[in-house]
Amino acid sequence: MTGDRKPSAINNAAPTKASRKLTRRKFLAKTGGVLAAGAFGAVPLRGWAADPINIGALYPSTGSMAQIGIGCVAAAKLAVDMVNEAGGIKSLGGARLNLIVSDVQSDTTVTRTETDRLISGNKLSAIHGCYASALTLIASEVCERAHVPIITGSSSDQLNKGRTYTFTPFARASQFAKAQLQMAKLVSEQAKVAVIFENTAFGTSTSNGLKELAPGEGVEIVMFEPYSAGFTDASPLINKVKASGANTLFSLSYLNDLILIVRTVKQVGLNIAINGGSGGFVMPDFYKNVGKAAEGLQGVAHWNHDVNDDAQKVNAEFKKRTGEFAFEYAGGLVAQTFMLADALERAASADPKKVREALSTLDVSSGYAAMAPGGKVKFGPDGKNVYGRPVGVQWQNADLASIFPKEDARAPLMKT
Amino acid sequence: MWETLAQAVINGLLIGGIYALVSIGVTLIFGVVKIVNFAQGEFVMIGMYISFFLATQFGVDPLVSLVISMPVLFIAGVLIQHFLIRRVLGPNDMPQIFLTFALSLLLLNLALMLFSANYRTVHTSYSDEAWHIGGLYIPVAKLIAFAVAMALSGLLWVFLHTTDLGRAMRAASQNRDVAMLMGINPNRVFAVAFGTALALAGAAGSLLMPFYSAYPFVGQVFVLMAFVAVVMGTLGNVMGALVASLMMGVAESLGIQFVGADSGLIVVFALLLLTLAFRPSGLGARRGR
Numbered sequence: 001m002t003g004d005r006k007p008s009a010i011n012n013a014a015p016t017k018a019s020r021k022l023t024r025r026k027f028l029a030k031t032g033g034v035l036a037a038g039a040f041g042a043v044p045l046r047g048w049a050a051d052p053i054n055i056g057a058l059y060p061s062t063g064s065m066a067q068i069g070i071g072c073v074a075a076a077k078l079a080v081d082m083v084n085e086a087g088g089i090k091s092l093g094g095a096r097l098n099l100i101v102s103d104v105q106s107d108t109t110v111t112r113t114e115t116d117r118l119i120s121g122n123k124l125s126a127i128h129g130c131y132a133s134a135l136t137l138i139a140s141e142v143c144e145r146a147h148v149p150i151i152t153g154s155s156s157d158q159l160n161k162g163r164t165y166t167f168t169p170f171a172r173a174s175q176f177a178k179a180q181l182q183m184a185k186l187v188s189e190q191a192k193v194a195v196i197f198e199n200t201a202f203g204t205s206t207s208n209g210l211k212e213l214a215p216g217e218g219v220e221i222v223m224f225e226p227y228s229a230g231f232t233d234a235s236p237l238i239n240k241v242k243a244s245g246a247n248t249l250f251s252l253s254y255l256n257d258l259i260l261i262v263r264t265v266k267q268v269g270l271n272i273a274i275n276g277g278s279g280g281f282v283m284p285d286f287y288k289n290v291g292k293a294a295e296g297l298q299g300v301a302h303w304n305h306d307v308n309d310d311a312q313k314v315n316a317e318f319k320k321r322t323g324e325f326a327f328e329y330a331g332g333l334v335a336q337t338f339m340l341a342d343a344l345e346r347a348a349s350a351d352p353k354k355v356r357e358a359l360s361t362l363d364v365s366s367g368y369a370a371m372a373p374g375g376k377v378k379f380g381p382d383g384k385n386v387y388g389r390p391v392g393v394q395w396q397n398a399d400l401a402s403i404f405p406k407e408d409a410r411a412p413l414m415k416t
Numbered sequence: 417m418w419e420t421l422a423q424a425v426i427n428g429l430l431i432g433g434i435y436a437l438v439s440i441g442v443t444l445i446f447g448v449v450k451i452v453n454f455a456q457g458e459f460v461m462i463g464m465y466i467s468f469f470l471a472t473q474f475g476v477d478p479l480v481s482l483v484i485s486m487p488v489l490f491i492a493g494v495l496i497q498h499f500l501i502r503r504v505l506g507p508n509d510m511p512q513i514f515l516t517f518a519l520s521l522l523l524l525n526l527a528l529m530l531f532s533a534n535y536r537t538v539h540t541s542y543s544d545e546a547w548h549i550g551g552l553y554i555p556v557a558k559l560i561a562f563a564v565a566m567a568l569s570g571l572l573w574v575f576l577h578t579t580d581l582g583r584a585m586r587a588a589s590q591n592r593d594v595a596m597l598m599g600i601n602p603n604r605v606f607a608v609a610f611g612t613a614l615a616l617a618g619a620a621g622s623l624l625m626p627f628y629s630a631y632p633f634v635g636q637v638f639v640l641m642a643f644v645a646v647v648m649g650t651l652g653n654v655m656g657a658l659v660a661s662l663m664m665g666v667a668e669s670l671g672i673q674f675v676g677a678d679s680g681l682i683v684v685f686a687l688l689l690l691t692l693a694f695r696p697s698g699l700g701a702r703r704g705r
Contacts, residue, residue, distance in 0.1 A: 064533045199678045227677035230637050232434070232628070235427035235555070236672035236680070239420060256535050256629050263627065267546035267555045289537045289629065293544055 050088075050095035053350045055080065055340060056118045056148075057099055058129030058139050063106030067285065068131055068329065073101055074322050075330035076128070078314070079337030082368070089341060091348035097341070104130050104139070111135045115142040124148055125350045126340050126359075131329055133159070133173075140166040149356040151340060153302055153332035155278070160382040167359050167383045169339060170302035170332055170372060171390035177209040179300050179390045180275055181217040183404050184248040186392075186413050187273040194223035194246035194272075196237060196253070196261070203229075203252045206277070210250065222246050229257060234264040241270070248273045255280040259289050266293045273416060275299060278390075284324040287398055294395045296416035303332040303372060304391050304402045306410040310371045325399060331371070338369035339377060373408045419551045424673040425666055426554060432665025433562035436569060437620035438642035439649070439657040441613035444572075447589035447652030448609035451501065451512040455520035456642060457635025459489055459614045461527060463621020464630035471538040471625070478538055478625035479560060485618035493614030494607045501610065502603065520635075527632035535629040543626050561623035568619055569658050572612070576654065585609055589652050641668075644684060648691050649700050656700020663687070 057076045060069035080099045088094040102118045104111040111130060118124065119142065126149045130136045133156035140163055143150040149165045155173040159166050171179075184191035195210055197203035203226065214221050223244035227237055238261065241249055249272050251261050258276055265272060275298045280286060282301045287294050305315035305326045314334050318326040326334070343358035344350070363378045364370045370377055373391040380386045392404025394414055401411035438460055445453045466485040470476040476484075500519070504511040545556040576582040581604075587595040588605050596602055620638070621630075628634070645664050649656030664684055671683030695701060 066532060067534060196677065225677045227672070228681065230633075231672075231680070232637055232641070233427060233431040233669070235431075236424055236669045237677050239423055239427070239673055240677065243420060256631065259535065259537060259629055260627075263544055264555075266544045268553055269546065269548065285534070289535055291537075291539045 050093035051350070052096045052098035053089060053092065053344060054098050054100055054122050054124045055337070056122065056124045056127035056129075057101045058104050058111065058115060058118065058127060058135075059101070059131060060106035060135065061101075061103045065106040065131060068283065068327075069103070069106070071322065071324065071327060071330050072129075072131055072333060075318060075326065075333050076101065076337065078318060078321060079334040082314075082317075082334070083337060083341045089344045091345050092350065095350070097337070100124070104135055106132070106135070108134060108138050111138045112142060115139045116146075119143070119146045119148055123350075125344065125352055125355050126151065128152060128333055128336050128340070130154070147356070148352040149359055151336045151359070153329050153336065155302060160384050163383060165356055167339075167379055169336060169377050169379070169385040169388060171388045172384065173206075174209065175388070176278055176300045176390050177206065177213055178217065179392055179404065180250060180277065181210065181213055181219045183275060183298055183300070183392045184219050184250075184273075185217075186404060188247050191219045191248060192222045192244075192246045193219055193248045193250055194225075194241045194244050195221055195250045196223070196225050196227060196241065197251075198229035198253055198257060199226040200229055206252050207250075227257075229254065231257065231260070234260040235268075237261070238264045238268050238270065241265075241272070242268060246272060248275060250275050250277070252277060255286065255289065258286075262290055262293050262297065271416075273298060278302070278328070282393060282400060283327050287395060295397075296414050297395045298403070299393050299395075299400075300390045301328040301393050301400070302388075302390055303328040303335070304393050304400055304408075305331055306400075306402050307373055307391065307408060308371060308375065310368050314368070314371070335369060335371045335377075338367065338371075339364070342369050373402075420673065421670075423552050424669045426552065428666030428669030429662055430555070430558040430562045430665070431669070432662035433565035434620055434624060435638065435641045435645055435665055436658045436661035437565045437616045437623070438638050439645035439661045440569060440572065440654055441616040441620075442639075442642050443646045443649065443652055443654055443657040444585075444609055444613045444616075446646065447654070448585050449497070449501065449505070449606045450592065451505070451509075451516065453610075453613065454513070454516040454639075455523060456613070456617055457637075457639030458520050458523035458527075459492075459617035459635070460621045460624070460638055461630065461632065461635040462492075462523065463489060463618035464625050464628075464634060465527070465531060465536075465621075466618065467622040467625040468536045468538055468630050472536075477540060478622050479540075479564070481625075482564070482619055482622040485622045486615040489618030490611040490615040493611035496614075497607045497610035498603075502606070505606075524632055524635075531630075531632065533632060535631050537629045538625050540626045555627065557626040561627070564619070564623055568616065569654075572616075572654065581605070581608060641665075641684070644688050648688050648698055650698030653698070653700035656698060660699060 059072040080097045084096045088096045100122055102114045104114050128151045130139050133154040136152045136154035140150050144163050144165050151167045153170050157172050157174050184193050195207050197207040278300050281299045305311050315326040343355050347354040347358035365376045374387040374389050376387040377385050391402045391408045393400045394403045396414050403409050403413050442456050463485045467478040467481040470481040471478055504515050542556040546553045576586050584600045584605050645660040646657050649660030667683050667687045668680040672680040
């Protein structure tokens with residue numbers, strides 16, 4: 001079958017090599033099964049009262065998103081450890097969660113085959129993944145067909161269309177744009193926004209969303225300019241922003257361009273609030289690359305480590321394990337694991353269909369499962385958390401502080 | 417209006433200096449060795465990683481690491497010329513094209529494997545600094561890069577015009593066969609030319625590091641401009657490449673400023689086509705060849 005492939009199972013993976021089974025069988029036959037009986041007898045004493053519950057984790061731990069994917073896997077392991085240390089799933093006799101990690105290699109084709117392989121090769125109760133929406137969309141299709149629930153922090157609104165096995169506990173992409181526009185008014189009541197975006201599918205679609213919503217939010221867009229991604233010099237572009245008289249800059253860019261833009265704004269001495277949106281902007285790596293110039297920059301996230309005390313606890317443990325603060329996707333997926341645990345508890349079954357049923361009636365407002373902006377999780381028929389909303393964040397003292405909306409603000413807006 | 421224009425020209429000239437270092441390398445190799453080095457951008461990338469690691473591991477300022485990146489790449493150039501390029505120098509162009517193209521792909525993918533696709537930046541005290549003169553500003557890191565680039569180009573010019581080896585390289589670039597008949601050792605001249613070109617790419621990498629991120633594909637961004645400048649400035653003409661690079665930088669900057677932020681390259685290529693229409697051999701045609 002897949003004997004020559006690297007096994008994807010990480011925890012409690014049983015060796016499956018045929019040769020080893022064979023020698024063991026011979027060995028058992030020779031010893032008359034005495035030892036085997038002894039071993040079985042020892043099982044309950046060790047606390048293995050119930051079969052472990054398999055949870056699949058699909059993340060890009062190699063390829064272009066490797067660094068983020070590795071962080072996600074670390075968070076997934078942390079979450080499973082937390083659930084297990086708290087006694088596992090009690091309604092299933094204290095069954096432990098068993099994380100089965102699979103690398104989707106930042107690639108859509110690999111994502112499809114890996115999701116298939118993960119589902120067909122293991123008895124899974126649920127899956128979470130895959131960081132990038134493009135990858136999650138594929139995995140969620142496969143899950144839909146295989147009737148295995150998938151819970152994800154990915155933000156594409158597409159994930160809520162025509163799917164019954166996909167659950168999205170956090171804010172959707174369409175909500176991010178709205179939050180960004182509202183944040184522009186924190187800086188000045190008369191928000192004049194310059195929108196610069198790379199001329200790709202990502203930049204064009206996101207910027208058009210902003211343009212459509214702006215009048216409704218009372219925000220004036222004074223500059224709306226596409227640029228070629230991967231430029232060598234941001235100065236001419238920033239020159240134009242300066243000439244536009246904007247007081248807030250929305251930059252829909254990937255990391256490299258954004259770094260150049262931020263540095264150039266500082267060099268020009270332009271006094272403008274910058275909102276870098278989500279994605280790479282709210283990752284620890286961004287600050288490492290930009291340094292002090294990142295102070296005061298704003299963005300939006302679906303989770304932040306200061307939302308409540310539980311999140312702070314998770315953040316402290318994540319920091320201990322990885323050295324970085326828990327970024328939005330990492331923290332979010334710890335909460336997701338607890339949502340799964342809650343569903344398993346109520347389903348009292350590891351059957352993926354029953355877990356889906358239980359997820360669809362999930363309603364939490366306390367504990368790790370409710371650790372999200374808004375503090376409550378309940379899924380609508382489209383799998384969307386009806387309470388889900390993004391949180392506006394700002395880089396303050398090398399850390400991300402929640403500053404918007406008022407209910408979620410944990411620090412005042414730092415004026416730049 | 418005038419202020420915006422002046423600022424756009426300054427921005428263009430400053431980045432043009434970096435384009436010049438890359439394009440002079442390409443044109444030098446083409447002029448002397450008569451091959452197109454498609455991997456030139458990847459050597460800029462290597463220069464950047466050398467500076468990055470020296471800065472993060474040993475705290476060496478990227479500008480100081482120039483004295484390491486340039487010799488390292490010079491030696492690499494001599495070795496590549498000796499062991500790879502020399503063997504494909506023949507009447508047929510195809511193996512040469514394949515060789516440098518393969519070298520480019522190899523280096524790019526090696527970098528991806530070794531350093532991953534992450535962006536690496538170095539912070540220096542002058543990275544975010546700028547001088548303000550009236551309403552204009554001049555970023556310090558770019559000004560230093562420009563000044564050093566011009567100084568290196570000047571040194572190269574002096575080398576090509578006053579030393580025996582330099583004259584031999586120019587002779588080889590004007591007419592290789594006659595130069596050989598005059599007793600010039602082509603292998604030595606080729607090796608020095610290739611090494612010098614790579615050293616310039618290394619210098620470009622080190623000079624970029626204070627204000628640009630290093631990543632495996634970074635060379636591709638600069639090599640495109642370099643090739644345009646090389647063609648526009650007449651293939652093989654060092655001075656032509658220098659002037660054309662500065663022009664390209666300014667054209668790109670003006671294009672972004674006055675046409676549209678995604679139109680920088682449109683202006684650059686329009687300028688190239690215009691030049692070729694009126695002077696098919698490029699701007700430096702009278703001097704070279």
